[in-house]
Amino acid sequence: MLPLSRKAINFDSLPDPSDTWEIIETIGKGTYGKVFKVLHKNDGSKAAVKILDPIHEDIDEEIEAEYNILKSLSDHPNVVKFFGMYFKKDIRTGDQLWLVLELCNGGSVSDLAKGLLKRGERMDEAIIAFILHEALMGLQHLHSHNTIHRDVKGNNILLTTDGGVKLVDFGVSAQLSSTRLRRNTSVGTPFWMAPEVIACEQQMDTTYDARCDAWSLGITAIELGDGDPPLADLHPMRALFKIPRNPPPTLCQPELWSKELNDFISNCLIKDFEKRPAVCDLLKHTFIKQIEGKDKALQKQLMEFIDVQQQMGISEKKRHERIHTKKGNCRRSLTSNHEDADDLATLEALDENTVTEQLQQRYSRDEIYTYVGDILIAVNPFRNVDIYSPQYSQLYIGAKRTANPPHIFAVADIAYQSMVTYKSDQCIVISGESGAGKTESAHLLVQQLTVLGKIFLLLKKGIVPETRRA
Template sequence: MIGLETLEDPTDTWEIIETIGKGTYGKVYKVSNKKDGSQAAVKVLDTISVVDEEIEAEYSILQSLSNHRNVVKFYGMFYKADLKSGGHLWLVLELCNGGSVTELITNVLKRGECMDEALISYILYGALLGLQHLHNNRIIHRDVKGNNILLTTEGGIKLVDFGVSAKLTNARLRRNTSVGTPFWMAPEVIACEQQLDYSYDSRCDVWSLGITAIELGDGEPPLSDLHPVKALFKIPRNPPPTLLYPEKWSAEFNRFISQCLIKDFEKRPSVTFLLKHPFIKHAHGKDVTLQQQLAKLIKVQQQQCSAKTSRQKNTRKNHMTASEGCSQKMTDDLVTLEFLDEETIIYCLQKRYSELQIYTYVGDILIALNPFQDLPIYTPEFSKLYHGVKRSSNPPHIFATADAAYQGMVTFSKDQCIIISGESGAGKTESAHLIVQHLTYLGKMREELSHFLLHLCWSL
């Protein structure tokens, strides 16, 4: 194990410039080297007291395999001690100023355009080369998706984020841990959640790359309109996904996706085999030209984003503009707001509260404001309304949160946890009662269904 006391203090070398990202592990910052002025990205992990196995595995992978042009470079691991809040681990990496593949395709589609197939081929070619490097060294990435394929301003392609990657050994050529991002997870990886004797190999990354290929065409992965738990239930049972409009794309692109998304991973090709696929061969020998073309596209995107940011800064000076935007949308989910600052959030919550909309989503979190009055929104009719439907089908409600936990429990036979937090008088006890009320309703529905099926069997 790596001892924290052996790691250097990052502030001796690196200075934080700005925040550029955030994840479940912590934040990502742009940093500058105090000695030579070079820039990098630093992944700052939340407070830790010891380097656990996952962090050590990621460190080992970065340290030994970042010498490939399609894998992000690694500049070292540091530890910043803090007596008040606890220490923070810094993983300093190559700065990929071009953003992610997901950001690129999202902006292209916003302009009413679609990605050039030649560029899609080039991006997938770079990702395949990076994966081949990992697989040749017996590493499975296990979280290949558009957000984990970064671009440099020069048009380079880099695989990043090895937080859930795994090392294969002579004694263990397969893995059996169900990890990854739901919409990109391969069927065999999902199966390990239920079937403890099940396993998979590096070809799970091929499936994820196929989903990423669809993301490059359509702008989002298949089933993205579903709750992640429901997507995990459907992926192993549904036929392999395809592009939304296959006829808009070449036969070679469609065939490449179908090869990646063969459900039986024993029959699924390896990344080395796919590097010879006709669709990927379009990028062979054209690296320089396509890299320049991608660099121009990234530059256009950055110029547009810069202009948009400038407009936003001017607009944010006027609080009424932000307030009117909230008023027009009356959004159910605050993360969809163009302006996400404290002032706008409070205004939106007040606006909704004045119209007795006491529930509001912030991603997967539900904000509940105590109305201090009885509202007719907790009847069995409302329980029925929120039973087994997409979250977006109805306004935010505590029944939707309870239903999501129930569906997760039934689908995967796993314990679920709902955390209720708030000030004194916020309504925590009442919220707990309402959750139990909806779960009781769902339990009775399941019991009645069982009695009906039993009666039907006797009748037959």
């Protein structure tokens, strides 16, 4: 049940929505409840309402943040309009909080990009520039009022049927004060999260500022081109391991796109946020400035795309759930619990007891290797295990990590392939107590790297080694 009184909201004083609004149909599902289309009983106007499920103490702060931001900052053409908050008491199903918002019935820009790709087309760069310009204008409005969105992605940039572009969903947005111009809470949707935001989960002294939204917008730019964000094929928790470690992502086929778009994305995705441009600087980028004098024509073209999309029907979209963690209080909404997993990063609870239990179960089945994201845990069996033969070595050469069970040969292969692909030195850190098997692990790594090096030399000479022959 909703608490009756909070710092910013007195729920008991809010009007009952039943007197004003009538639900017409379901639009979608949000993080904490469903979204409906509603009809105003007096003037017949339509709106969207986010109906929050019976609320618990741990998300009250997010409700207050969204309410305060909508109430004070929704008077901008690129931010969804806020029509009010209502409170419906219901003893049977639980009290509900209604946030009534502008109806953006043109769908999301994510839907639009996917719809075009499904029809064998791709979004025109000028349309991408227009959408990004409008999103940047909305973000500039937020940032000028010391507010970070923290969840900029295609599904949170909605379209109106007249070609308007609106930022929505401020449930995890943060307001900065003059004494606190940075944040240290890890929050957002994994695939769009900036490296510095992810780092806050593990490094107590790490902070970030509004430039995390610039990173998310760069990922959204890739999403508009490719249909999905980078790493979308990975489990979200594994993506969190990858983002800080990988080079900045790019479009899948950057050569198919203009150098201006590629440069805009690379500017957004500078990993050191201290060197990353602010939103006001990105508005001056050549790729964005190309829409000057063309905005009305591009808005009309966008309306036509929306019309075609609606006529064909919008396919059900894949929903990427956000995470929200605070120091000492990790709460993830996006993972499912597995009784056994070869990558512990996919587990809902990742604490000492869970790790120990999983390792014991796997060890009892002679599965001595287990992943935790990019880390490989090895439990010394103190006996010979027949998993290091040439046949095993071949299994892990150039194979996807998910194709085989966890193994130290896979670590060697990933390091080697990364060295070749990115043309940069790689480092494998081996750590453990005395007797853990560090020396043997080093020998096995060198063994597999030697095999990979021999294959590379043979291929360079034009000789196809036995392991590569059909």
